[in-house]
Amino acid sequence: MLEAGFNSVSNFLSELFTSLLSLVKVVLRARHRTRLPPRQRPVCSVLGNGPSLNESLTDHLDFIRQTEVVCVNNFAHADVFLELRPQNYVISDPNYFVFTEQTTDRDDIRRTLAIFLERVNWPMTLYVPHFAKNSYLLGLIEQGNPQIKVVYFNYTVVSGFRWLAYWLYANGFGMPRAQTVIIAALTLMVNRRFETIYLFGADTSWHEQIRLNDQNQLLIKQIHFYDKPKDVTHQPVYMDAHRQRTFSMSAQFLSLHKAFLGYEVLRDYANYRGVTILNASAKSYIDAFERVSVKKPVSQ
Template sequence: MTFIEYFYYFIHCRVYLASERHDADKEALAKHLLTHIKFCPTIPSLRDGKNDELFIIANGPSLQNDIGGYEDLIASKDVLMMNNAIQTPLFAKLQPKYYVLMDSMYFVGNAYRDLVEDDFHKMRLVFEKTLDMLSALRNNLILLVPSVWKHTLTFSNPYMRVYTYNVFGFRGFEWLEKIVYKNTLSIPSNACVLVPAIVSAIAMGYKRIYLLGCDQNAFLGYCVDNTTNKLSIRDYKHFYKEAKENTHARYESMDMGERLYHDHLIFGAYSQLQKLFGSEYRIFNCSSSSMIDAFPRASLDSVLGGGVNRYLLISFLLLSLYISCTFTKDSKFAHGGVR
């Protein structure tokens, strides 16, 4: 690694560590980053002038109602899914082209003490099942992961290609941000997997990006236990059914101020992406219930032309055409056949 690369990552490690971790974890994480870092992420190599539309499917509860009747149409498009979506029937229906992971728990478990140990052990089986299903997948898939943790993926799947992005949060001059984000050298925030999903879509050259299941309202469930004085999230649900104990998470090393600051970074990242790329890349929020106000809204009906209603219309037209042709044929034979 050259001096310039060390300097680059020294700056970005400082940004990442200052915003995401406690003092007790910073030294260990910094050593890990410098040991396993890769300067050039590989997602930009997927850039293609033919890339047009991409549907980013997040896991918010609104997805369950929003996508009904549109599955077949969306499945015919390029689709990106994330986190534990592979465990749902919707994954098999949509057959996504891309899949993105970012949470360190998929790669190094609870090494950074994000969650109380009891809560992590409840969730560990969910994380492990996702990795096991990715390992056993028999459909082509492009997996997008942070470069710093790619080496922890122990499975080898001939149907899967793994590409990387840099997970470090960065904010600076806008002209520099645009270059950095477009090449996934950094992202505006590493506090939510939707951010690298959008950045990756831009880096791959997709001109129209549609967001679904992006409720982004977990902050409505923030609470502090009056006995332990610890922060937790209640009723943190997804579109799929999950065990009740998995909808409540207690944080080990994060207080309310830090959690709200992370939310500030997340929503600020969306606004910055829209500001930097909104004129070149059209990003639409198609979620019926969402706290994200940075991107213009659009309905799936307007994007896809009617969804299930479109199929009903086509069926009706074909039926009408069949009846018309049958009636015309019978009428000709009734008058002595075709001349």
Template sequence: MMLDFLLWVQRFAQNLSKSLSSVVKILVLSKKPKTMVKRSNDEAVILANGPSLDTMIEESIDFLNDKDLVCVNHFPSTEYFERLKPRYLISSAPDLWRDDIEPFYMRQSDNLFETLSRKTTWDLIFYFPFEARKYKRWQSFLEKNSLIKIVYYNTTPIEGWKPFRHWCFRHNLGMPRPHNVLIPSIFLLINSGYRKIYLWGADHSWLKDISVDEQNNALINQKHFYDEHTSVARPLDWKGVGARKLHEILYKFMTAFASYFVIDEYAKSRNVRIINKTKGSFIDAFEREN
């Protein structure tokens, strides 16, 4: 009995601390919540950029019919962007909007937004974090295309008691820790009212592509469907600069995988199904379907 009581006290103290910390973060970081764009369908497919995505598209493209499509990050730089004409583009990577980043990430960012502005010939909703709003470089590309509607969202990490978390989630004050773009993508679709959310190309198989060289540099080869055979191992940056240590890389991944369980719990409370159709995916939080 005493052990159970001590565990209860420990859990209570942890939840209290996390909830209070989240309140402070909301007050400091979160902006006035935006109303999510109304869905035009009951079902959506998130086209994550994992190595399996191109095979899934070519083999099962008919499945995408009559569903709202969501692409992420650098997808507009691929041939599938104009072919599939997704309804949404969602990104959460600071190296796409910040100006104090290394030249490699600056070139990637400029190329993405130039391509996005040039290729988009249909109405596109672009979800981007509120933090990006104060940076003008990326906006200079998109202001040339009136078909792209930018909707800002809060990435404030919310933790603590479940009722408190879910209340904050429903009011778009923040979300589970967004250590991967798939996290805000699923979250935003839940709050937009979708009933079924399918995951394509959500391999998340980075663990087998981590290495440490003879100079003790922790490296990771983050393969995507568009560069699977050309990508090379490189350090994992901090918001477009520097390099993470191995334990920092593993912590980032651990946090992302843990966030999927928080999202799944929230989705079920909203009667939303998240279905992972990615064969061999490392994500163990959502139901699977081939």
């Protein structure tokens, strides 16, 4: 009884502290409040870049086409990007926003930029965190392609009392911790009030590709649906820009914990907003959302 009472008080004080900290961050960044465009259709599909997306695109492309489509990060590298002509694109990888004309080691970013400037000839909304504003890449996109409308979202991580966090999420003053770009994309689409959000290509199976070499360096083979598997090898996962130290095994699994916990937070928030998130990925370790098998095109 005494232990339960102590835990209750401890939890309350912890939530009070994190709520106050969240409010301080929100006040400092209130001018960056997210303002989202209205949805175009009642249903959307968020496409992750996991290897299983190839199977989903083969089996369910007609279904996906009839929804409002959301792509992320380097999806533009796939030929199907020009075929799908997605209405929405979310980039949260911070490497995009420190990229400059002098950057020599990110050919993937250079390729995405070229596709955006030269191949996107349909209206597309690009969602990026507010700290990306005035970056080299966003300057080129905003000046170079009028078809792409840039929406800056407020990536202030908010936690604490659930009622307070939900109000701040809903009003564009903060978000759950977006450990993956999929969490950011889903949060944005929940706030656009889609009736149903289908999730494809969210394998979240990085742990299957973790290795440790003889020098105790953590290696991961990151395979995307647009990659040729034979061209992808295990690479060190560095924790600093100077590439002196790789992440420890404990830090890597803590990162995975934050990702899966983020999906649980998002599931509860979506329920609060009356939005249904369904995981239609052919393969996925995400257990927060109901798993479904798409069998026929969605009716509009």
